[in-house]
Each structure stands twice: as structure tokens, then as C-alpha cells.
Amino acid sequence: MSANAVANGLEQLSERALTSRNQAHPGAVFTADLVKALNRLLVRALLELGNSGMDDTACRIAGEGWSLLRHTEPREAERLNGVLHSLTRSRCRSKQET
Secondary structure (H helix, E strand, O other), X not given: OOHHXXXXXXXXXXXHHHHHXXXXXXXXXXXXXXXXXXXXXXXXHHHXXXXXXXXXXXXXXXXXXXXHHOOOOHHHHHHHHHHHHHHHHHXXXXXXXX
């Protein structure tokens, strides 16, 4: 799967989450363990996106994820904040090298 396909898929998931975060989901159970596991998968995907040169997309998605989690799952939101800082640090290093 190409980096563009992964980025498009993550953006679609992010857009759906932002659109539906205020809507009720009858019968849906989002436990803290599920959120934690999904967030760890998201972190891995975002780091891969950044490593493939799509750090702008990865940063945008990390920021949106942080916004979704900051009130209900602050520890997981901080994990995405760390990814965002990691992605921007690597960008700064690569600019300094050129």
C-alpha cells in the first residue's frame, strides 16, 4: 500500500471522527483499552507517514487526533502531542542538513 493511500485512509477516518464526534452511537462501546490500542496503531501509522515524506499530513492528523482526545483521554492525547513534536523535530533537522 502506498504512502498516499495510507494518508488518504487516515484523512478519511479523521474527517469521519470529526464529523461524528458529537453524534450519539447507540450500542457503541469505546473502552479506555480500545482507545489506547487504536491510538497506538494511529501513532505507528503517523510515524510511517512522516518517514515517507508526508509529515504535513501526519502532523495535521496528529493534531486532529489530539483535539478529539484531549478532554476524554488526556494521556492518549499527549501521546499524539509527542508524535507531533517528533515529526516537527525531524523536519527541523532535515532542513538544517540542507
